[in-house]
Amino acid sequence: MVDGEGYSYRFRPKDIGAKPLGAAEIHEERPPRRGGVYIDWGPEPPRKYPRDRMAAYIRDPFWVCVHWFLEGSRSSRWRNRLGCEPEYILIIESPDSARYEYVIPRECPFWWIRVEPGRSYSARVLIRVPGKTIEICRTRSFKTPTPWVKQKPSGLSPAAKTLVDRFGYYVCAADEQIPAKFALGTFMTGAAPMPGLAIGTTGYPPFNSPLPSSGR
Amino acid sequence: MPHPGILIIHLHAHLPYVRHPEHDKFLEEDWLFEAMSETYIPILASLIRLREEGIRFRLSLTLSPPLCEMFADELLMNRYRARLGHLIELGQQEILRTRSSPEMNKVAIFHLNFFQEVAEFFDKCSGRMLPLFKTLQDSGHLEILTCGATHGFLPLVHTTNGVRAQLRVARKNYQKHFGKPPRGIWLPECAYYDGLDRLLAQEGYSYSFLEAHGLLFGQPCPTRGIWGPIVSRHGVHFLGRDVESSKQVWSAKEGYPGEGSYREFYRDLGYDGDEATVRPYMHGGGVRHNLGYKYFRITGSKVDLSEKKIYDPDAAAQTAKSHAGNFHFNRSGQFDHLNSIIGTTPVVLAPYDAELFGHWWFEGPWFLEHFMRMCAKHTDHFVLGTAPEAIEICGAEPCEPSPSSWGDGGYYNVWLNESNQWMYPHLAEAEEIMISAASAQHSDAGHMRVVKQMARELLLAQSSDWAFIASTGTTVPYAVRRFRLHIDNFQRLRRMLADNSINESELSSIESRDSIFAEMDPTVYRES
Numbered sequence: 224m225v226d227g228e229g230y231s232y233r234f235r236p237k238d239i240g241a242k243p244l245g246a247a248e249i250h251e252e253r254p255p256r257r258g259g260v261y262i263d264w265g266p267e268p269p270r271k272y273p274r275d276r277m278a279a280y281i282r283d284p285f286w287v288c289v290h291w292f293l294e295g296s297r298s299s300r301w302r303n304r305l306g307c308e309p310e311y312i313l314i315i316e317s318p319d320s321a322r323y324e325y326v327i328p329r330e331c332p333f334w335w336i337r338v339e340p341g342r343s344y345s346a347r348v349l350i351r352v353p354g355k356t357i358e359i360c361r362t363r364s365f366k367t368p369t370p371w372v373k374q375k376p377s378g379l380s381p382a383a384k385t386l387v388d389r390f391g392y393y394v395c396a397a398d399e400q401i402p403a404k405f406a407l408g409t410f411m412t413g414a415a416p417m418p419g420l421a422i423g424t425t426g427y428p429p430f431n432s433p434l435p436s437s438g439r
Numbered sequence: 440m441p442h443p444g445i446l447i448i449h450l451h452a453h454l455p456y457v458r459h460p461e462h463d464k465f466l467e468e469d470w471l472f473e474a475m476s477e478t479y480i481p482i483l484a485s486l487i488r489l490r491e492e493g494i495r496f497r498l499s500l501t502l503s504p505p506l507c508e509m510f511a512d513e514l515l516m517n518r519y520r521a522r523l524g525h526l527i528e529l530g531q532q533e534i535l536r537t538r539s540s541p542e543m544n545k546v547a548i549f550h551l552n553f554f555q556e557v558a559e560f561f562d563k564c565s566g567r568m569l570p571l572f573k574t575l576q577d578s579g580h581l582e583i584l585t586c587g588a589t590h591g592f593l594p595l596v597h598t599t600n601g602v603r604a605q606l607r608v609a610r611k612n613y614q615k616h617f618g619k620p621p622r623g624i625w626l627p628e629c630a631y632y633d634g635l636d637r638l639l640a641q642e643g644y645s646y647s648f649l650e651a652h653g654l655l656f657g658q659p660c661p662t663r664g665i666w667g668p669i670v671s672r673h674g675v676h677f678l679g680r681d682v683e684s685s686k687q688v689w690s691a692k693e694g695y696p697g698e699g700s701y702r703e704f705y706r707d708l709g710y711d712g713d714e715a716t717v718r719p720y721m722h723g724g725g726v727r728h729n730l731g732y733k734y735f736r737i738t739g740s741k742v743d744l745s746e747k748k749i750y751d752p753d754a755a756a757q758t759a760k761s762h763a764g765n766f767h768f769n770r771s772g773q774f775d776h777l778n779s780i781i782g783t784t785p786v787v788l789a790p791y792d793a794e795l796f797g798h799w800w801f802e803g804p805w806f807l808e809h810f811m812r813m814c815a816k817h818t819d820h821f822v823l824g825t826a827p828e829a830i831e832i833c834g835a836e837p838c839e840p841s842p843s844s845w846g847d848g849g850y851y852n853v854w855l856n857e858s859n860q861w862m863y864p865h866l867a868e869a870e871e872i873m874i875s876a877a878s879a880q881h882s883d884a885g886h887m888r889v890v891k892q893m894a895r896e897l898l899l900a901q902s903s904d905w906a907f908i909a910s911t912g913t914t915v916p917y918a919v920r921r922f923r924l925h926i927d928n929f930q931r932l933r934r935m936l937a938d939n940s941i942n943e944s945e946l947s948s949i950e951s952r953d954s955i956f957a958e959m960d961p962t963v964y965r966e967s
């Protein structure tokens with residue numbers, strides 16, 4: 224098992240020894256009507272859905288966002304049987320690459336995982352009970368984009384070389400190290416999902432708290 | 440002597456579906472009205488003028504399905520005509536108000552004439568612009584592409600059926616408005632993911648456009664870089680956005696629209712005018728907004744808004760003409776260079792948001808018309824063309840395009856980040872419910888109406904505009920509210936279906952508000 228750099232807002236994997244962050248700030252969505260401007264944000268969407276389901280969304284070659292609901296019959300049957308919350312495990316794996324495993328909370332914030340470019344992955348959630356693990360849900364296989372051309376610069380056509388020379392597209396073999404000058408902040412590398420946020424830190428609001436400051 | 444290159448100028452015209460019959464006036468409907476006055480009608484008028492003069496030109500244009508639906512909507516078009524009437528009335532008052540200042544008065548007269556000409560054009564075509572676009576396509580001057588049904592960001596649509604619905608509904612809508620199926624599709628936000636070409640081919644699309652690295656990072660790297668078409672394994676052709684020509688127009692620093700003599704977008708009578716003058720023309724609610732009377736010019740990039748000089752339309756027109764000449768000169772040089780390194784006919788694809796021309800850059804349509812006239816006159820280096828023409832003349836290299844988008848960062852992060860990630864679980868849930876509702880047999884006509892409306896609500900919620908606006912931080916409450924309303928409508932309709940209890944007045948009310956795609960067939964969501 225390999226630790227990835229996955230994280231979430233209020234919860235970090237136990238096995239890397241991180242402390243949970245404090246409770247999320249509660250966003251009051253509708254400011255009091257006395258004074259100020261009343262902002263109509265529309266009807267509140269459901270806070271959860273009665274499903275055991277997960278989805279993975281690719282952001283770029285290096286980052287994937289995973290979200291799940293563990294509110295369906297399969298997971299609730301186990302909760303009832305155990306009489307408590309079981310341990311939930313998220314696994315992201317690729318047949319030809321690393322495997323990432325996390326202990327996760329049942330109620331999902333958004334779980335961002337730093338992965339490798341150009342790889343196929345699938346994600347699943349398991350329940351760990353004494354003596355066995357049971358799969359609750361999984362995603363379809365998904366592939367992260369390959370951010371560079373698998374070709375040595377010397378092998379490029381004049382047209383492709385012109386692009387590389389003039390606009391800085393980096394071209395290298397897939398297994399070649401990405402040079403420092405194309406490190407964080409350029410579009411082909413793994414900049415953190417939130418601008419100004421270093422990889423490995425966090426700052427995501429939980430599900431259904433999307434609203435920005437109302438300007439109060 | 441090599442064949443002259445082919446330059447494809449593509450304008451992507453799209454606005455989210457903004458139609459609010461539940462209010463007499465609605466601020467966001469101005470998005471459409473402003474773009475009609477400043478972009479769509481001036482460009483359409485310009486293209487018709489060129490054709491009537493026998494000028495040879497080609498233009499590639501997306502008319503997104505929501506935009507087509509709004510153009511064909513009687514309520515919106517009536518409201519637009521009424522709005523024009525108000526703006527003309529305001530102009531007449533402005534001429535009186537500014538008579539003591541010849542410079543200001545000249546600008547007031549210019550704007551009044553402008554709105555009168557727009558109104559005259561609109562009346563002449565009886566408020567029906569789509570047939571005019573169609574005639575330009577039929578005469579071979581215009582190549583009209585469609586787009587995702589509601590501009591859904593396809594890589595983040597949860598299911599294949601959901602993506603297929605975006606593609607198929609768009610195709611059907613195009614057929615309704617233009618009488619034939621589209622050949623090409625503009626992928627919303629130029630967003631591509633592995634495997635999308637298969638669906639595009641299945642839905643009958645033969646070509647599309649990608650961001651430059653969609654081609655450059657393709658496998659194998661195309662020998663012509665981005666300056667020649669490629670064809671994917673499923674037979675869909677792609678062209679890549681040219682960086683250089685895009686930058687020259689788009690760039691805030693180096694682009695033409697930032698030149699000092701052009702009209703300043705951010706100084707508008709709606710904000711500058713005294714309350715008594717502007718109040719009768721506002722939508723109510725105590726919020727000032729643009730009225731389209733803009734008296735000042737950009738003056739200089741570092742000049743404070745309060746220090747702007749008065750606009751001179753004649754000087755701006757001269758600048759637009761000289762910029763068109765400069766753009767032509769630069770493209771000629773670019774094609775000469777490309778001819779020397781490619782060896783076959785190069786293709787340069789220069790796509791822009793249509794609303795840049797006219798709405799954001801007021802003189803943009805003038806620039807475009809001058810440029811097209813120059814292209815017709817000077818054909819040594821390049822000619823204007825369309826994607827099908829380029830594919831036919833230049834052939835295509837086999838290549839599997841790379842996932843990409845034209846958004847900041849080159850991938851999907853503008854539409855998937857901390858400000859908008861919360862939208863996707865709701866969309867995923869709605870898609871799965873939609874598939875199952877569409878797959879069930881509904882013998883009852885009322886049930887079918889509910890399922891049809893659910894499909895509309897889902898499509899409207901999928902519009903990439905909501906996630907984009909949430910990401911960029913302007914008019915966020917409207918985008919969030921629209922998204923939540925569509926999800927809420929969807930869930931209410933779902934409950935009607937689940938409870939086998941149709942609330943007729945509620946259903947009719949939702950149908951009348953979100954009446955897009957009368958031809959909607961929800962079976963498009965059936966599992967296949």
